[in-house]
Every structure is written in C-alpha cells, then in structure tokens.
Amino acid sequence: MTAKFYVSANEVAERAGVSRSAVSRTFTPGASVSPETRRRVMEAADALGYHVNHLARGLMRNESGIVCLIVSEVATPYRSALLSMLTQKLQNAGKVAMLVNTDRSDGSVDRALKQAIRYRADASIIMSGLPDKSITQLCLKNGQRLVLINRDDDQVGALRINLDDYEAGSKIVTAFLRAGCRRLAFANSEAGTPSLMARERGFIDAAKRLGLDVVVERFGWTGYEAGQVLARRLLTREERPDGVFCATDLLACGFMDTARREFSVVIPEQLCVAGFDNIEQAAWKSYELTTFAQPVEDIATEAVRWLDAGPSHDTNRVQLHADFVWRSSIRAG
Template identity: 30%
Template sequence: MANEKITSLQVALKAGVSQSAVSRVYTPGASVSKATREKVDKAATALGYRPNVLARAMITGKSRIIGLVVAYLENQFYPEVVERLSIALQAEGYHVLVFMAAPTIGDVQDVMKEILDYQVDGIVLASVSMSSELTARCSDHGIPVVLFNRDQDDPLMSSVTTDNRRGGREIAAHFAALGHTKIGYIAGFEGASTQRDRESGFRDGLEEAGLAVSFRENGGFKYEMARAAALEMFAGSDRPDAAFVCNDHMAFAVMDALRSKLGLRIPEDVSIAGFDDVPIAAWPAYDLTSYRQPINRMVAQTVETILTRIKDPAAPPQKVQFQGELILRGSTKTLKA
C-alpha cells in the first residue's frame, strides 16, 4: 500500500542490521559505526522511512525539545536570538518550540503551563521573567530554566546577560567626554532587569562625571511608546543635548520622531545612543552609537548551561555576565582632537 507506514523493523531487515541498531542511528549521541549508519540511511531512504520522534520520547522520557519563550519580536535583537539559539540547539540534536509571551509575569504563567504539557527537556526564557513559584515547579519536575538577556533574584534560576550596568556607565562616560550637560533617558519596560540595570549604570556613570539625568520618559520597549516619549521630552526649548535610549529598537523610533516631527539634527542638536547594536544600527539612515551585546557568546553560554543541567539535574544554577562593547557611530558627536 502506498500509505503503509514503514517501521524500523522493515529498515533493519533491508539494511541487514538489528532493530536496535536502527534505533541507535536515530538517537542523538548514541554509539554507532559509520558502516552501520550508512547501511541504515540507505535502507531508510529507499523505503521512505522517518523515525517517530514523539514515540521515542515517550519510551525514553526525553523529548529532546527545548521550549523557547520570547516577547518583543518587533525588537530586531530577538529574531536574531531565536535564529541563533535554534541553530545552536539543533546542532546538539535538540529541537526548539517557540512560544510567544507578553512581557509580564502573569502572561508568562499561562504560556509556561502550556510548555510543560509538551514535556520539554529544558526552557529558555528570552526577554521575559517568571514567578518563583513556577520556577520551583520546573525544578521539581527536573526541567532546567535559563534566562536569556534577563536576570532575577532567584537562586534556582540560571541566567546569561550582558553587563548592562557597565554598558550604561560607558554611555554616560561617552556623553560626559563630549561635553553634554543636559541629559535625557528613555526607559524600557519598568519590570525588566535590563531596564533597571542599564539605567542604574547610566546614572552611576553620570554621577561619577558630576552630571545627572535631567529628563526621563518611558518607552516601554515599544516603537510607538518611544516615539511619543521622544516628542514629549523634546517638545519645548528646554530639552536634552544628549539622550540614552534603553535599546536600539526604541532609539530608532526616537531618531525618526526627532527628525521628522521636530526637525532636530542628530548629532548637531542632540546626541543619541542605544543598546544592543542590532544590524540596523549600522545602516546609514541611523548610524547609531550603541552598546553591542556579544550575542554569539551569550547564545553559546545559554546552550552550554541548559545542556549541562539537562545531563546533570544536580548541577548548580549559573549566572553569567559578558562584557559588551560601545560602538561609536555618527549619532553622537565626535570627540575633538
């Protein structure tokens, strides 16, 4: 029959190997000789056989699926994160299920319950946090959780972040070196650790230079909110001569608003700096000074952390911070020689 389901036993018979050998060929990490693999692959191709991943998961208790929860996909940083994490995990024999969540703990709760129904081997939370209660529940079920580009005060939670405080401090030092004195800050979602730490570092850096934040608005990590925040901050004659925007996605909105609605020149009238250094930041239309997150190292560390804890549930949680790099471009004035 054309629709007959081909079994591993049929593959084994055609390849002249045992059924367990076929199983090993399709089990990531299993020991199998090159000759046996070639025989099985040839037989499977000829028969049109595909292994039943879900059935194997029910037998082994391992789905080899990682749940990836992400919010803010309109932010250009996160599609890149999803792509690189997916590729890196697939290279290790895992598959990624992506779940969308709003950037609040309450909404993440519902998504997390759905993820647990898939019996995932691990969970990566990118740009979102979750309650200690749900963290404990995952721990009780032996499901490790890693936060990507977020952190929270929970000893059960692993996290991988850039040193956001340092980034904020370096941007403040750059503004001070340029001679700016009227400083603005446009915040992201107030509940995010990235927002908290970037602003904290920025304020510390300004204080070290004898300066302070004179103007503050909230952009909520959203383009339209950031645009409105910029129009509010720069509406009058008393306005900043430099502004740090908590991420690049909002910084683009700020630059668009200042140029198209208020006719301000960047950097002649105001210097603008962002955070993340997404590819669009280097486009001539923006040429944005930004603090670059080392995304490749962050992804590699996230994969290493989640796989380590899958293999050894007793492994202690890790909190890893990477140093980024301030990339200077045309949106901030150049230092005079």
C-alpha cells in the same frame, strides 16, 4: 488516499532480516552493532523511507531533544536576532527548538512553560516575562533545565545570563561629556524590565558622580513610537537636553526621526544620541547610532553550552559584556 502510516522499525527489521533491536541500535550512536548488519539496516531503512520516531524515543530515553523558547514580540529586531541565533546553535547541538509566543497578559509565561512540560522539553529558555515561582519549581523538579536571558531573578538551579547594563550607563556618560554635552537625559519605556532599569541607574549614578543631573522620561512600551513620544516630551522642555541615552535602539530610532523632523535638530551637532542593542537598523545610514551590542552569539553559545553540559550545578550565572559600538550619532571628542 495512500497509506497514512509512517514505516516503523519493525518493518525495517523484517526487510533487513534482523531483529528490531538491531535497527534501534543502528540509529543509536555508540551502540554495539556490527558493520555488516548496520549496512543492511541502513539499506532497508533508506528503501522504505524510515525515520526514527523521536516521540517514542523521547518517551523511552526520558529526553525529548526539544528545547522550548519562550519569547514575546518575536518580530522585534533584537528578539528575532537572538531567536535566530539560538535556534541555529540548538540545531547544531542536535536539539530542536519549540517556539512559544507569549504576550503581556498575566500567566502567559506560565502557560508557555506548561506547554514545555507537556512536551517534556529538555529545557526552556525564557527571553521575555517572568514565570511564577511555582511553575519553575515544577520544571526544575522534573529535570527540565531553565535558562533566563536578561531576566534578573533569583531562581535557584536555573542559568541566568545577564549583561553589564549598569556599566554601559556609566560608559556612555563619559562619551557624552567628551562630546561636550552637559544636559543629559535618559529616555526609557515604562516596562520596568530589570535590564532597562539597570541602564537607567548606571547612567544616572555615573552622571551624578561627575556632578551632572539627568532628566528621566519614561513612556509606553519599548518601541519606535514610544521613542517619538519621548522626543516630543524631552525636546519641548525649556532646558533642551543635548545628550540623550535611549534605553533601546528602537526608542533611539523613533527619537532621532522625531528630533529631526519635528524639531529640526541636527544630530550629532546639536544633539547626541545613544542606544542599546545594536539592532540592524542602528547601522543604517539614517541613524548611524552609537550603541551597545547585545552579544547575541555569546548568549546563545553560553546557553547551549550549559544545556549540553548536563546537570552541573557549579555555574548558574553568566555575566556577559555589551561591546561599545561607536558611530556618528555622538560627536567625536
């Protein structure tokens, strides 16, 4: 109906009686412009409703301000928490987040990265899956920065942020022992993600060091329903475990609910449970789950800091610590 055109710097310049460069410089921090002209430009800009076109700016500056977040299963508690934190920190750093949802299909992450390339994203942050090496090479070659969160890959030039998953496994073993547990089990999904497998190995190794065997069960994807199935499998064994480490809080929630409902197990008296992630639900009164906290804020801070720092190839690996969160799903020693 009315005009369908955004007002351009030209019109602002005309109205303010200055050159178009002056307008541009007014909106470029650190550019040389006198207070007087800046004032007049601002006035005209406000009156006309002018806003810098970041598409055009990105074209010139070779820097779009866009950061691409690549993630699957956004609706999952841990993922959405991390996503939320990342977008906030990015915004505070003057960047803007472009969200690309991937699935489990082959090439899904690759397609996402190509989208990032098309929009000339300054960086991509990969929270799920693993891209093909040829694509990441393309990104890096073109100056796009790459952050891999909890993806254990040996991409050179990318920032890798990882947790001490392996250590968590051993820490929880001592907690179980102190609680008097002797028949340990590990409940994992079949996803085979490096971080999940590291937790598993850490747990098994630490138990072995103390002379204990661990029953390992794996099923499905990393969600509530898989936790239910895992509970049925583990709790119907002749030697019923009395200390179960679930690779994920979601698994633990499903596990606990099924243990109580279908097997009338009392937690923590008859069975101790631990998880990983410290999702919001872990603190809910129905679970009171002992777990390890994903340092969501630290992850986001590190990622954004590295992006801000420009192409400094010094550190490209950050190891963060997952804090132990003690709750009542494990008996006090």
